[in-house]
Amino acid sequence: MKIVVQAKLLPAAGQAVALRSALLECNAAANWVSQVAFARGIPREYELRKHTYAELKARGLGAQAAQHVIKKVRDAYTTLHVNIKAGNLGKPRSKRRVQAESKPVAFRAGAAQPYDDRCLSWQHDAGTVSIWTTAGRLRGVGFTGSTGSTDQLKTLREYRKGESDLVERDGEFYLLATCEVPEDELNENPDGFLGVDLGIVNIATTSDGEVLAGRRLNRYRARQLRLRATLQKKGTKSAKRRLKERSRRERRFAAHTNHVISKRIVAEAERTSRGIALEDLGGIRGRVRLRRPQRAAVHSWAFAQLGQFLAYKARRAGVPLVYVDPAYTSQTCSECNHVDKRNRASQARFQCRSCGVVAHADLNASRNIARKGETAWKAGRESRVPAASP
Known part of the structure; x- marks a missing residue:
């Protein structure tokens, strides 16, 4: 690798x-x-x-x-x-x-x-x-x-x-x-999958219930945005020099945060002999419609970088990694599989309209991702098994 x-x-x-x-x-x-x-x-x-x-x-x-x-x-x-x-x-x-x-x-x-x-x-x-x-x-x-x-x-x-x-x-x-x-030898028979739900408020939430919050990163980004606006408004030579000095700080801070998070997730999966399941979020920025206040947060969301870090760290540790369809993971109840967009009561709260279970929304989604990951892994292995001779 x-x-x-x-x-x-x-x-x-x-x-x-x-x-x-x-x-x-x-x-x-x-x-x-x-x-x-x-x-x-x-x-x-x-x-x-x-x-x-x-x-x-x-x-x-x-x-x-x-x-x-x-x-x-x-x-x-x-x-x-x-x-x-x-x-x-x-x-x-x-x-x-x-x-x-x-x-x-x-x-x-x-x-x-x-x-x-x-x-x-x-x-x-x-x-x-x-x-x-x-x-x-x-x-x-x-x-x-x-x-x-x-x-x-x-x-x-x-x-x-x-x-x-x-x-x-x-x-x-x-x-x-x-x-x-x-690379370490791939674990071909993982003992289940660790689902990881990626987000903006909580950068990553695992199906084990570990919430890796992004409040510190979001506060840092908001502060950098205010500082950039102030310096751009001044427009002096010293302001332009300071803008250039600060140009890569936010990127380095986000990359460091993603390295720490991905290392923790891969270490936990390796320790418990499980694989990792992630949502396939390719093209999400082009699919969603955003209000102006949301655009800066979504377009600075480094989910692709976190996914890359998880991928290469998992390969190096021999941990299986699968990508699953993100459709309805936030609307499906992880207990009874009931799908309803009203199940997502708020950004942080999930309440099933069928069985009444109440859970953290990101935790519920990560458990759905884990289940989808296990299904996808089994389906992939079955497709590699040669057909029996007549």
């Missing part, structure tokens, strides 16, 4: 200047290659290399850096083509799609630059890396885990494989290293 480990670089002042210069040069070169590719009808990578490699070498890029710049540009156009074909940029002749198709792909000055083992080497015992730049190879550049976790450094040491990307964020440099982490 592939995961990405983020290592934070600790360069000296002169090293930081060289790293920043390398990113600027590589991305300026990528913009030039993109213009060539666009003018020539986006040729294949080999043909694009014939038209650009010599010029990239003349610009001072090393052989491997030049190859990676060309590949990065070609991959960007491949991604653009896939998004257009999938309709992610709108219908034909829509404004967004026309803008994407009518000009070359552009790269930010601090966009990621790939490095392979020929231009980047790791000295784990010393906690340093040796890395290529346009000013020469830098040696002895310190690094640490981005969260200060020793688990990250252990994973990096034991399982790193393939390329790493150098990026700059808010004046700090990071290496995003690809790691091939082994």
Whole structure:
């Protein structure tokens, strides 16, 4: 299983200047290659290399850096083509799609630059890396885990494989290293399923009754929204600088919260030898109609990220994970299976109109999800059993 480990670089002042210069040069070169590719009808990578490699070498890029710049540009156009074909940029002749198709792909000055083992080497015992730049190879550049976790450094040491990307964020440099982490053997016979209901007020509620509330995250988001509004209204240079400094704080806070929650859920499922059942919420933002006050909360709801964290942590632990149809999970009584939209008395309260049972609405939904997950798992296993010979 592939995961990405983020290592934070600790360069000296002169090293930081060289790293920043390398990113600027590589991305300026990528913009030039993109213009060539666009003018020539986006040729294949080999043909694009014939038209650009010599010029990239003349610009001072090393052989491997030049190859990676060309590949990065070609991959960007491949991604653009896939998004257009999938309709992610709108219908034909829509404004967004026309803008994407009518000009070359552009790269930010601090966009990621790939490095392979020929231009980047790791000295784990010393906690340093040796890395290529346009000013020469830098040696002895310190690094640490981005969260200060020793688990990250252990994973990096034991399982790193393939390329790493150098990026700059808010004046700090990071290496995003690809790691091939082994998966535990999948538990083919789970002892039931742990249903997980995802929400905004309560980020996750399990069928065991554990409520992982999102009040702290929601308060943080509300505070950030007020601060952004105040700074945007001021419009001064210092206000814009503070907006830029705060731009990724909310995202990092939400990601940390999702990591903690997903780790607890997977650990509980692994401890009790159960699988995990989740609702398939793909496309939910496009299906629901929202009033203006609700839009910010729903569109900042990081349920997809939490689902991704649960998926890779479950695979790593060998815990089965199934996705179920979310239809009527909040309207169905988990005791008698009676379905009625009036059963959902309020956001937090469920009261069955048939049997009279009263429960927390999210807990009731998570139990329905657990039952659906067990049914889906059994149906999937039965479909894999070969038919008996006549």
